[in-house]
Amino acid sequence: MTDLITVWQRSTVAELSWLSPSGPTGIPVVPLMLRDRPCVALPYSLAHVALTLQGRWAVFSVTAQDAGGHVGSAGGGPVEVMEDLEGDEFVRSLVEQEALKHPPTRLRADSLIARRENWWWIPRVIVSLTSLERTYEPHPRTRASDAVLVRDRSGRPEVDVVTADQWSDRSGSGIDLWARSGRLLQGTDESVFAFSHQYSPDFERWERWSRSGRLSGEALLVEEAEGAPVGGAPSGPLPPYGLLERYGNHRSLARACRRGISEGRARASS
DSSP: OOOHHHHHHHHEEEEEEETTTEEEEEEOOEEHHHHTEEEEEEEGGGHHHHGGGGGGGGEEEEEEEEHHHTTEEEEEEEEEEEETTTHHHHHIIHHHHHHHOOOHHHHSSSSSSHHHHTTGGGEOOOOOOOOOEEEOOOOOOOOSOOOOEEEEEETTEEEEEEOOOOOOOTTOEEEEEEETTTOOOOEEEEEEEEEEEOOOOTOOEEEEEHHHHEEEEEEEEEEEEOOOOOSSOOOOOOOOOHHHHHHHHHHHHHHHHHHHHHHHHHHHOO
């Protein structure tokens, strides 16, 4: 686990991939360490997504070129999911790490006053890797058209980095994929999920784009699409929000977190 931990600790952005009840999926995350374990601390706006990880296997990966160097780093194993509804574990063990890597957390949680004002940012769903059962080195994402491909391998997620000349967002369209490693994908009409992420310099915008569908041979038949790659860089930069957009995004995120916290408290009391 040493190599993964070294890359995970020094990276600013990473990915978490798993097999949800609806199929392969993945999200961009801030890589953190909970004592000696790689982990992520997801805000309650993502609680409905994070809770599908309970009792499952996940892949923790760093595929950004500037973080992984000539190769990426990925490791998979079972995970533990903990609802930290009061934010005690987050504040005690993780908030300072996240503030160093994620400027919005620095603004919302770098002081007691900021934490009281943005109380909804403190409760988290913490997902930690309990043991590392497999490691590998995917090709890094070096351009905007590169994506992380998540697929089912004997009931466990596996990730690879793929690219395409174009990422059509039309349902029913076909996309020819190439593995950046040079090997053939050899899809067997299986369900897959391809995603990547880009962010603004201040991280107020951090957007995932994705394509899901079925992979046959080297072709992805699109069933659902979200967003699209922007520019020539794999991770950014996206232009930052203007003042009104920033305010609107902040309010929308606060509402989503408060709603997720309310649902979490209802679960805890039931």
